[in-house]
Amino acid sequence: MSDELNSLSNPIAGNQALLENQSENETRDLAVCVEGAWKNYGYWWKSMTALRDVTLHVPTGNIYGLLGPSGCGKTTLLRCIVGRLQLNRGEVTVLGQRPGSRGHEVPGRAVGFMPQETALYKDFSISEMLHYFGHLHDMNRKDILSREKFLLSFLDLPSRSKKICQLSGGQQRRVSLACALLQQPQLLLLDEPTVGVDPLLREKIWSHLIHISQTSRTTIIITTHYIEEARKANRVGLMRSGRMLAEDEPSRLLTIYNQTSLENVFLHLCLEDQNRLQPNLMNSTNENDQTNTTVSINNQNIPPPDVVNGETPHSQIRRKELVKNPVLRAKRAAVDCCICPKAHKIYASMVKDLTMIKRSIGFLIFQFFIPVVQISLFCLCIGRDPQHVPMALFNSEAINGFPTGNLSLELLNKINSEQVHFTPFNDFTNAMNAVKEGHYWGVAVFRYNFSQAIINKLIFAKTDPATLNASSIHLYLDMTNQQVSFVMQNVILTSTQLFLKDVLSHHKVDPALADPPVIVEIPVYGAKGQKFLNFAAPGMMISIIFFLAIGLTALIFVVEKKEGLLERSWIAGVTTVEVMLAHIIVKFFIQFIQIILMIIFADVIFQVKIEGPVILAMALIFLQGICGMSYGLLISAMCEQEVEVMEVALGSVFPILLSSGVIWPAEGMPPIMRFLSNFTPLTHVVEAMRCIVSRAWTLVYFKVWFGFVISGAWTCGFFTLAAILFALRK
Known part of the structure; x- marks a missing residue:
């Protein structure tokens, strides 16, 4: 009673309370709620605003059509919804929680995402592609096969053993849609799913989307070039230049703006938006805005759409709740990123990497023999006395x-x-x-x-x-x-x-x-006729494995990132740490064979004797290979293009090689360079390797165990920096 009296005595406060209650009730039933979203790309001196105070509401079980020209911010908004991008200001709630929150399955199994590009592994078969995403979502084999059978029939796909690279563009997009539908997610985000699809199949896809939204209460957000196609959606949002022009049911938009098609509604809103941005036309547009605020039909006033030019009836009330503190957001994101790796996701990524290797056996064999060829060339060309x-x-x-x-x-x-x-x-x-x-x-x-x-x-x-x-x-x-x-x-x-x-x-x-007045007694270590090859070979074995791991890892991740393959895996819930761990585990076996072949050739063919424990020498080389992989991951996190990877890798190879004492003793460097050489990932590891090979030292000696510690420290450092950069570049 007191609330009613208060609302009567203070109508403004009463309206605010009513709007707040209405907002809370609506939010509970919203699958996706975006309030006051701002997103900028770049730095302050070349910043570009992709989203400008965007507000979006998608009720649970609805199909939401997101319409707008290329570059208007649709894809950016979708990436914010799935947690791949962090807003500069504003708030996103998906299925009741912030995307990426601890324990939340967005990104993860709760969301199915079909990007604008196909983002598929070209050498995989259709079945292998579906099984990869099925394993990521922790589906058992029986469920994967059941869904695979249905999707192949429903989307009119060819044989399950057909490779992706053998499919047409339209068929590849249908496989991409199948991957999004595979785990029957609660939220489905489809970016241009019907482009290049037969009209009959397009109608079939829409019928299925309507069916799952009604029966399973699956929430669907779909972008499309076919504006009239969006009339089948329960709700549409019209975007332009990073702003939400209008958001409502298609029928209400047609009624409010007295148009016969959504395309005309969109054109009308674009003209209004353009006039609003021109100061010399403000007076003429005000009259048009006033005439369109309400429309009378059958003696009933129809209110304007829920969102017009980024504002909702309760956006002013909600605006005070938006998170603007970047430090707070950074802390919250850091806590959410500290998630324990999941075994099934590491397993799925390992199977994916092994499948890629299986598809290129020739390249795999080439990888095995690269270290053999390099150590052979080194032993043949370096360290021998000049002849004739x-x-x-x-x-x-x-x-x-x-x-x-x-x-x-x-x-x-x-x-x-x-x-x-x-x-x-x-x-x-x-x-x-x-x-x-x-x-x-x-x-x-x-x-x-x-x-x-x-x-x-x-x-x-x-x-x-x-x-x-x-x-x-x-x-x-x-x-x-x-x-x-x-x-x-x-x-x-x-x-x-x-x-x-x-x-x-x-x-x-x-x-x-x-005889000269010098007597050289029996050497403490080595032989009187020690050759330069025996000095340089241990360092070269370390360097070969280290630099091979850098190039291979960096290039693989940049290619996957460039083609959108990593992006899709991340949206499926894979973390950066899980991807990197799977890659390192798979490459473990390749490196193991590389190291064995290299040591056999160096020892048996070129007589580079390993005086100490061979297992200890192999362990040190392998650990340095892991360090090279971590450094490659760091390069791939910093670079976007293959050319950039090659420039960074080659630009760092020679400084590390020359300053670490591999080719020439560190004692021959100037004092400042000798000091700086302590801070390369090879210097102390190479010295430890020489102690094992030439002096037969074991882990009880300082230089040996210190080499292992330094290699492990550089590995952890590179790995951590790569994970942080990958997370920041989301």
Whole structure:
């Protein structure tokens, strides 16, 4: 009684209370309720508004036709409804809860979504496509087969074993519709479902939609280019430039605007909207607006549509409840994203990945042999001493070629001709010119009295400058290639030492006098003749698996994201973490075979001995492969196009490779670079691998277990950043 008196004494407050009660009653029976929705794309300096204060109400069990030209915001609104986009301001409620709330099945099994593009895996058969979404929705095999049989018949689809790529465009859209209808969802969102469909089948589809909306109380939101087709809907919304022009029952819109078709109603509203945005036409439009506020039919006043230009009778009351605080929204979204991965969704994603692999056996075999080819090329081309290095020779002791009886010939015979190949010259100037022209890497010169000077130096202990000069080999080298010049010097020095020992032995003198005053004892680790290959090979094995995982993972996810495949899976309820875990699990087996083949080739074929536990070395390589996958996921989260992936991947490969000590020791870097190298994902892992391979160290040593810890830390970091970026890019 007091409420009635209050409403009589204060009619404005009474109207507000009445509208609030009416709003609450309506909201309870609404499957989808959008209030004051604003959505912007881009940043403040290049922001674009896609939705402008949009209000939409879809009662449970109704078919709602969403009409508007391309680019008016229909798809953006649908993505907000299914939880794929977060509003900048406003509120969305779907089936009584916010999309993406903890425990809510939107996105998930409660919603069926058919995007504007087909978003199907082209190499899958129709049955495999339906089974994939069936497993995502946790349907058992019997239910999937039952629904598959019905949908194949209902949508007039070809054989269940037919591949998607073998279907026409219209047939692919029907398969896409079948995937949306598969689990019999409570909410069905269809973006242009009847484009390219036979008129008879279109009528059949509409009959089915009407049937399920009436019998199962399925709520359906459908966008269509066929405006008159929307007259079959219980309710329609007309959008233009991100605004909702009108929302009501089709018959009421036709009556209110006194038109014979929805297309004319839409044209009328578009003209009004355009005039309203032009200040010089405001006066003329006000009169038109006033004449259309009510229409009298059979002596009854018909109120205007429920939504006109974004406003509802109770939108002003609801507006105070809209969430505008971005920090609050971010916290709420963060809590909702912390959902434990579901086994059936990981299983469905794994089956999908395995099916894709099965469809490309040749590419799979190629993946197995990529590491083998790369490690083979590395062992064949890197770390070996240069062979057959051409070098000029000017031997003053030689008369008419190489006469016998001089010690210079004995020394030349000691030099390994497989590594250094001499070409004699009779003129020193000609020999130098040949080097300057690039035909040889240097000139070796023997003085005319070399033999006598060697005897005087070694036997008679003469050490005057003339004797020392004549008893030496004079090398004029091209030092532009450090490795070649180093090999030449090393070969000649080693051969000279052997030659001097022979001369001393021939004259009954202890040959140990020719040894340098340095004694290299038995090495603590490795061998005296350690090669550069043994130093670089462990790092290359780590690097090959790491970089292969980056490219493969990043490209796969970008392609799926670009074609809308990931989007559809996410709307089906798959989380980013579930997709990434499934991918890593499947690639585990591929990497396992890659690592085994690579180690076999490196050990058996190229004699890169692994002194420590082979299992430990394989575990470290595998863990670094997982790290590469995580980094690939991060790249795919940052990039939208394949070209961007290649640029980022290639742009990061060489800095990581060069600064991590794989090719050259970190001790050879400047202090600042050596410090920075500690912050690459390879440096400490490569060092741990070398300790296992060359020193036979195990996990009890700091460098080994620290390498495992660092690899795991980088993996978790990349994985977490990728998951966050995927979530933010929703």
